[in-house]
Amino acid sequence: MDDIVLSEYKDLLERKLELETELQELVQGYISKKAIKGNTYCYLQNRVGGKLTSQYLKSEEVDTVTEQIARRKECEAELPKLKTRLSELEQAAGLLGKNISRQLMLLKLSTGMDSLTAEQKKQSASFAGAMNAVEGIPVSEQTARDIVAWQSGNKPFLSIFEATLKRYGFSAEV
Known part of the structure; x- marks a missing residue:
């Protein structure tokens, strides 16, 4: 049983690290479209320090940014589920004994190094x-x-x- 908990915990920690790393690389915000003199222009908008910022997107950038925004939403939706499962495994380890709890703590502290x-x-x-x-x-x-x-x-x-x-x-x- 301990091996199963350890294996799942390690896999989840690695996945959490992957998601957090990926989130750092993905764009934040949303795309807004503005019509100016009959032409449509796209902007990446997000809040930085409480201030709304806009960045013009070239037409060839729009698809890539749209994909990144969609991917960010997927990652942000998956992350809380992973954290919940990690917490459940930590609680289960507490019931299984101090040794497995210590092992999970070591994994948690060393993951990503x-x-x-x-x-x-x-x-x-x-x-x-x-x-x-x-x-x-x-x-x-x-x-x-x-x-x-x-x-x-x-x-x-x-x-x-x-x-x-x-x-x-x-x-x-x-």
Whole structure:
């Protein structure tokens, strides 16, 4: 039962990340049409900071923008359903035991780390190093090597996360 919950939870987290990433790339707003001197012009309109903005669309852009707006609506409709199901699985895990709840938490905290760009991984590692320095906790040599391997795409983030937790006496294997 635990494996089924873990598998579904992981799949849903990955799908949620895909949707959120896709939403960042899709246009926002709606298309309005204005007739000026017998010609019809299309504009992409949306609100930015409470202010309505309009962007003229060339005729060859209208179909692409229309498709993106439709896709955005689909993604926005799917996202709440995914979040609800993730919440249901978290509640079920709570009933199944602390171990599976910890495993779900690890998945949730580490999802998306492997899909960061090289620059984002570098910034993440730099920030983590700065936080360790502030806290006065030196990074172990093994963790430092693991982070370099993660940054180069040779090691999954979750494995580093789990190993570090174990090193500090926490156990929650996924």
